[in-house]
Amino acid sequence: MQGYIHSFETFGTKDGPGIRFVLFMQGCPLRCLYCHNPDTWKIKKAKYELTPQEVFQEINKVKAFVRGGVTISGGEPLLQPEFILELFKICKEQNIHTAIDTSGILLNEQVKQVLEYTDLVLLDIKHINSEKYKKLTNASLEPTLKFMDYLASMNKSTWLRYVLVPNYTDEEEDLKEWARYASQFKNVERVDVLPFHQMAIHKWDELNIEYKLRDITPTSLEQKEKAETIFKSFGLPV
Numbered sequence: 724m725q726g727y728i729h730s731f732e733t734f735g736t737k738d739g740p741g742i743r744f745v746l747f748m749q750g751c752p753l754r755c756l757y758c759h760n761p762d763t764w765k766i767k768k769a770k771y772e773l774t775p776q777e778v779f780q781e782i783n784k785v786k787a788f789v790r791g792g793v794t795i796s797g798g799e800p801l802l803q804p805e806f807i808l809e810l811f812k813i814c815k816e817q818n819i820h821t822a823i824d825t826s827g828i829l830l831n832e833q834v835k836q837v838l839e840y841t842d843l844v845l846l847d848i849k850h851i852n853s854e855k856y857k858k859l860t861n862a863s864l865e866p867t868l869k870f871m872d873y874l875a876s877m878n879k880s881t882w883l884r885y886v887l888v889p890n891y892t893d894e895e896e897d898l899k900e901w902a903r904y905a906s907q908f909k910n911v912e913r914v915d916v917l918p919f920h921q922m923a924i925h926k927w928d929e930l931n932i933e934y935k936l937r938d939i940t941p942t943s944l945e946q947k948e949k950a951e952t953i954f955k956s957f958g959l960p961v
């Protein structure tokens with residue numbers, strides 16, 4: 724079995740606890756307007772096609788440094804659950820911490836199996852308003868909320884992530900609603916507000932895809948702190 728892989732990073736510090744090996748899978752059913760990796764969207768455009776064992780050999784080479792563990796990101800990693808299941812089984816045999824960064828759009832029996840071998844889920848709830856979520860991602864919000872319910876039912880360690888995009892995801896009422904929703908879950912151990920930036924603009928241009936956020940100013944520190952204050956006021960661990 725081979726996984727369609729975009730790339731990997733051997734010194735990741737933003738995708739889970741500690742220094743981590745981060746694997747970026749190819750393929751994503753969402754079309755987020757702010758996507759930093761539009762080059763991951765099409766699964767067949769993968770740069771690498773590797774078996775779980777081959778990826779584990781790469782992890783092994785840097786095992787001494789990546790003490791935090793392994794995170795699988797993307798793209799949407801859960802598009803390839805069989806591959807991840809095999810890789811995570813190997814990781815768990817070696818006592819390596821496992822994390823998945825997902826939009827939560829897919830929940831099926833295979834994904835549920837993957838979650839059994841996943842120590843931490845980084846779940847991106849990109850908006851709390853269904854219509855605005857759809858406009859932002861071209862997908863429905865409902866599967867992500869069901870995914871969150873499932874994580875709660877397992878009491879799975881979860882970090883929530885929210886990309887703060889001026890004019891799109893920064894309205895005060897929406898932030899409060901998002902926080903109200905998130906604060907009901909006891910398995911949410913951490914919340915990260917991620918500032919929007921324009922560093923991926925060249926990727927959209929290279930792929931010749933229309934980029935609608937060209938005129939949006941990157942999130943300021945003040946805007947980020949304001950959102951964090953709202954989240955904290957609902958008791959969220961920001």
Ligand code: SF4
Nearest residue numbers: 751753754755758798
């Ligand atoms: S879910 Fe992630 S990879 Fe997929 S379109 Fe959105 S930001 Fe891009």
